[in-house]
Amino acid sequence: MELVDTKTIRRLRARDVSGQKTTTINDVQTDATVGELVEGLLAQLKLPHSNGVRYHVRLEREGRRLHTSERIGDALQDDDAITLQPDIHAG
Amino acid sequence: MLKNEYAYAITLSRLDGRSLGQVSVTVDWEPALEWMRFVRLRRHLPTTEPGAVTTIQPLWDSRSSAPWIEGFRVWIGDVSADFELRYFYGLAQEASHHFLEKGELIPGERFLYSVAAYPCQADPAQQPGKSLFTVEEVMSSLPVIETSLEAFAQTSRPFGSMHGEDIPVFIPQSVLDEATTLTQAAGALETGGILIGHIHRDAGQEDGDLFLEVTAQIPARHTHAELMRLTFTAETWTDVQAAIDLRQKAEAMVGWWHSHSWLMHTSKEEKKSQNSSCQTDALFLSTDDCLLHYTIFSRAWSIALVISNTPARLTWALFGWRQGMIAHRGFSITDTITETASEDHHGTT
Numbered sequence: 001m002e003l004v005d006t007k008t009i010r011r012l013r014a015r016d017v018s019g020q021k022t023t024t025i026n027d028v029q030t031d032a033t034v035g036e037l038v039e040g041l042l043a044q045l046k047l048p049h050s051n052g053v054r055y056h057v058r059l060e061r062e063g064r065r066l067h068t069s070e071r072i073g074d075a076l077q078d079d080d081a082i083t084l085q086p087d088i089h090a091g
Numbered sequence: 092m093l094k095n096e097y098a099y100a101i102t103l104s105r106l107d108g109r110s111l112g113q114v115s116v117t118v119d120w121e122p123a124l125e126w127m128r129f130v131r132l133r134r135h136l137p138t139t140e141p142g143a144v145t146t147i148q149p150l151w152d153s154r155s156s157a158p159w160i161e162g163f164r165v166w167i168g169d170v171s172a173d174f175e176l177r178y179f180y181g182l183a184q185e186a187s188h189h190f191l192e193k194g195e196l197i198p199g200e201r202f203l204y205s206v207a208a209y210p211c212q213a214d215p216a217q218q219p220g221k222s223l224f225t226v227e228e229v230m231s232s233l234p235v236i237e238t239s240l241e242a243f244a245q246t247s248r249p250f251g252s253m254h255g256e257d258i259p260v261f262i263p264q265s266v267l268d269e270a271t272t273l274t275q276a277a278g279a280l281e282t283g284g285i286l287i288g289h290i291h292r293d294a295g296q297e298d299g300d301l302f303l304e305v306t307a308q309i310p311a312r313h314t315h316a317e318l319m320r321l322t323f324t325a326e327t328w329t330d331v332q333a334a335i336d337l338r339q340k341a342e343a344m345v346g347w348w349h350s351h352s353w354l355m356h357t358s359k360e361e362k363k364s365q366n367s368s369c370q371t372d373a374l375f376l377s378t379d380d381c382l383l384h385y386t387i388f389s390r391a392w393s394i395a396l397v398i399s400n401t402p403a404r405l406t407w408a409l410f411g412w413r414q415g416m417i418a419h420r421g422f423s424i425t426d427t428i429t430e431t432a433s434e435d436h437h438g439t440t
Binding site for chain 2 (some may be wrong): 011012016017018019020021023024025026027028029032036037040044046047048053056058065083085086087088089090091
């Protein structure tokens with residue numbers, strides 16, 4: 001009987017909305033939330049996350065926005081592509 | 092790997108020279124680093140080299156000497172560029188809030204600032220933290236098309252003041268007309284869109300430089316438009332990407348545009364003095380505009396077009412990155428959109 005490690009997702013691809021910043025991340029903890037994943041990605045991609053900028057996560061495979069409270073293991077699969085989409089003001 | 096052996100502090104003084112005090116600051120070096128990567132790219136060099144160390148060095152003030160600086164120098168490998176003291180302007184403005192709260196400065200009061208660098212053990216920004224994942228690599232590539240710059244120049248006319256450090260930017264008249272029409276239709280409300288296009292390298296020169304071609308503008312839909320604010324939402328970005336995908340021309344988001352109404356102009360001076368942290372002169376980018384540009388369009392070739400709509404006239408102004416700061420810049424207006432996207436793809440940025 002083969003033991004399967006279900007505690008991490010092997011690989012995810014993440015990008016910002018402009019496509020100017022992309023990254024591949026490995027061994028993503030499945031017990032973490034989407035919100036925690038976003039926090040880590042913002043730091044990794046050097047995206048500002050203060051001053052009223054709020055980020056959403058779009059799962060390209062399903063074409064839907066993920067909720068920050070969703071568990072990574074429930075929402076994402078190996079090799080999924082996600083996009084960080086900000087609500088951001090000009091003025 | 093980033094090597095920075097100094098901590099920085101800003102000293103504010105009144106216009107008569109009396110010191111207000113010194114504030115330690117955490118410097119965001121990323122725009123300067125991005126500019127350096129761009130400098131290397133323009134010189135046909137890879138943006139980074141395996142094992143290369145990126146170093147930030149203070150440039151000591153020739154009159155006052157250490158710890159006072161007149162700028163700083165960034166090295167990536169054996170390529171370096173110097174950055175002016177103005178890079179710290181935004182931090183100086185933030186530092187002034189400290190003295191505003193204490194009542195030692197009044198709103199709108201002008202002040203002088205100087206920057207000091209002190210040796211420190213390690214850059215606090217480099218301290219590793221706990222992570223939910225491991226990173227394979229952070230990549231950001233954009234196809235570069237080998238094209239004759241002269242072909243663009245022959246069918247274009249300049250608009251605004253050109254600066255030697257800026258790469259040429261070509262925007263079709265039709266794109267400007269579309270943005271203008273949308274601005275006029277929006278009336279007093281702000282509106283905007285995303286500029287898409289290609290990066291080219293001049294094939295007509297041995298060490299041809301890069302230049303930017305805007306091919307279209309995608310109106311920003313699903314926004315929240317107000318008199319002096321325009322909010323781009325997640326739905327806006329989804330819609331723009333869908334439009335780009337539908338065009339199938341390998342276009343990238345190279346910038347954005349938005350309008351300023353006559354109400355923005357009326358409060359322009361107040362907003363500029365209180366909020367703006369951008370190094371601009373004429374038609375301006377507000378603090379929110381600069382944050383958007385930094386957040387979404389941080390690559391050094393990215394541009395921001397502002398359309399000013401007042402009862403007197405409608406004008407344009409283009410902004411772009413220069414030495415890690417957002418600066419007002421010129422561009423060229425072309426009459427036609429070239430059909431080069433499908434040919435001669437060569438290299439990546």
